[in-house]
Amino acid sequence: MPLLPTDQTLFDAAEAVRAKAYAPYSNFHVGAAILADDGKIYAGCNVENAAYPVGNCAEPSAIAAMLAGGGKRIKRIYVTGPGTTPVTPCGGCRQRIREFADLDVEVISHGVDGTPLVMTLGDLLPHSFGPEFLGK
Ligand SMILES: O=c1ccn([C@H]2C[C@H](O)[C@@H](CO)O2)c(=O)[nH]1
């Protein structure tokens, strides 16, 4: 199946930033593109480090870009990676997305050549802990 047509712009943004990923250690380049509540698209890539554990994923880069650019909430997020297998956010990133998205927000993942996998944040992170537990 081809891309969901209305998501072409988000996919293109994820792919454009994926080309800028700094991933010399894994050679696994990831891009993330957020459609935010302000209607803008914010993108980020993974940034690895010689001290492996301090590298970061694409999703927090995109979240940081959103906040820096004035967006506050994630309305939709696209994650792209190499190959044909959808790249779903890692566990830590699911929690990071949780901070800024409602549980019905769709997280769309796929490799550049693959079929999109559309899941809600609630599907990806069931029974989750979030800001409302702390009164936010
Ligand atoms: O959803 C994901 C999964 C992995 N990575 C990155 C982390 C690391 O740089 C590389 C290999 O795990 O891919 C992301 O950016 N996002």
Ligand SMILES: [Zn+2]
């Ligand atoms: Zn991650």
